[in-house]
Amino acid sequence: MKRLFTILFYAIVIVIFALLFFIYLQNQKKTAIAEKIQSLPDFTFRTLGNSDFSKTDIIPEIPLIISYFHPECEHCQYDAKDIVKHKSDFNNCQILMISTSKTEEIKQFAEKYNLNELENLVLLHDTAFVFEDTFGKSPLPTLLIYSKEHKLLEKFSGEVKAEKIIEILNQ
Amino acid sequence: MKPLYKNTLLFLLLVGLFFAFSSLNKKYLLTDELLKDDFSKKYSIERVEDILKTQTNIHWYSYLINPTILFVKLHIYTITILSAFVFFEIKTKYADILLIVTTAYFSFLLTFILKFINFGFFTELNSLQQYKNYIPYSLLFYTKEIPNWLRYPVFLINVSEIAFISIMIFSFKRKFNLKLIKSSVIVISSYGLLTLLVAVVVVFLNIMSA
Numbered sequence: 001m002k003r004l005f006t007i008l009f010y011a012i013v014i015v016i017f018a019l020l021f022f023i024y025l026q027n028q029k030k031t032a033i034a035e036k037i038q039s040l041p042d043f044t045f046r047t048l049g050n051s052d053f054s055k056t057d058i059i060p061e062i063p064l065i066i067s068y069f070h071p072e073c074e075h076c077q078y079d080a081k082d083i084v085k086h087k088s089d090f091n092n093c094q095i096l097m098i099s100t101s102k103t104e105e106i107k108q109f110a111e112k113y114n115l116n117e118l119e120n121l122v123l124l125h126d127t128a129f130v131f132e133d134t135f136g137k138s139p140l141p142t143l144l145i146y147s148k149e150h151k152l153l154e155k156f157s158g159e160v161k162a163e164k165i166i167e168i169l170n171q
Numbered sequence: 172m173k174p175l176y177k178n179t180l181l182f183l184l185l186v187g188l189f190f191a192f193s194s195l196n197k198k199y200l201l202t203d204e205l206l207k208d209d210f211s212k213k214y215s216i217e218r219v220e221d222i223l224k225t226q227t228n229i230h231w232y233s234y235l236i237n238p239t240i241l242f243v244k245l246h247i248y249t250i251t252i253l254s255a256f257v258f259f260e261i262k263t264k265y266a267d268i269l270l271i272v273t274t275a276y277f278s279f280l281l282t283f284i285l286k287f288i289n290f291g292f293f294t295e296l297n298s299l300q301q302y303k304n305y306i307p308y309s310l311l312f313y314t315k316e317i318p319n320w321l322r323y324p325v326f327l328i329n330v331s332e333i334a335f336i337s338i339m340i341f342s343f344k345r346k347f348n349l350k351l352i353k354s355s356v357i358v359i360s361s362y363g364l365l366t367l368l369v370a371v372v373v374v375f376l377n378i379m380s381a
């Protein structure tokens with residue numbers, strides 16, 4: 001019995017050290033991404049017409065909103081509805097809505113929530129599942145707001161009302 | 172009184188007190204008005220109403236879930252400490268350790284009591300964040316600009332936790348006629364190690380998900 005507890009004790013100590021090492025590595029990676037996204041990083045996603053869309057295709061000199069969503073996510077649906085409800089306030093910025101979902105599902109989502117009523121909206125498909133590698137851990141929905149100089153103003157994980165986004169854009 | 176009855180009575184008293192204080196906090200501090208004001212900073216009005224409705228619906232489940240979690244927690248602590256007693260070849264009974272662990276756990280009521288006293292009588296409560304951030308009994312309260320993933324282990328260094336450990340150490344010392352150092356080694360090598368493991372796992376999960 002005593003031997004069993006000794007083994008268990010050392011096993012727990014080893015697990016703690018292994019986890020601490022992993023935490024250290026993850027933290028290094030996280031810090032690097034957090035620094036990288038302070039300015040708009042390079043990226044390439046696919047449009048629904050199946051062509052590449054990268055940083056160079058962004059409209060210059062206006063703020064940029066990047067929304068990472070999934071058509072089936074309830075919070076993403078609320079976000080989409082709320083943004084369309086305040087569409088006129090988003091005329092002076094570009095919105096990229098990116099999803100790993102199938103192209104057809106993204107199209108249906110856009111139709112259902114009238115996303116095409118938004119002036120500078122681009123729907124993109126993350127075919128290679130690289131969004132999180134570029135912008136860090138992104139639970140659904142995640143929203144990044146960049147200034148017209150493409151400096152990060154705010155990153156929201158989870159639902160956020162349109163008024164809050166507008167407030168940040170107007171700061 | 173038989174140890175089983177003693178433990179059961181003590182457990183019921185503990186659960187009762189936790190419910191009493193959390194209900195007092197909910198009724199007088201975390202009112203629907205406060206939650207509405209707070210949530211509406213991030214969510215639309217319709218969503219805030221949805222959230223509050225869901226909260227009301229699931230509120231009753233807490234009366235079943237919280238005592239269950241507490242019950243499991245107390246028994247895990249007891250098993251962990253018992254294993255240290257076995258390791259040091261000190262004869263003891265499960266019920267005796269459970270009794271001491273349950274008694275010591277009353278120290279965690281301090282969280283609710285301090286919050287209730289502060290926001291009930293001294294400071295005006297304006298937001299949920301203010302309620303969450305008021306932890307003067309924890310090192311976290313005095314640490315500025317700490318990354319989110321590190322909040323839990325820093326929070327763990329608090330008066331309730333220290334009281335819990337101290338009460339256990341002194342109770343084991345008295346009950347089993349141990350030297351203070353031996354009693355401390357038993358508690359720290361068992362409960363301390365378990366707490367450290369939990370803290371590291373929580374940090375690990377936080378850093379993986381955030």
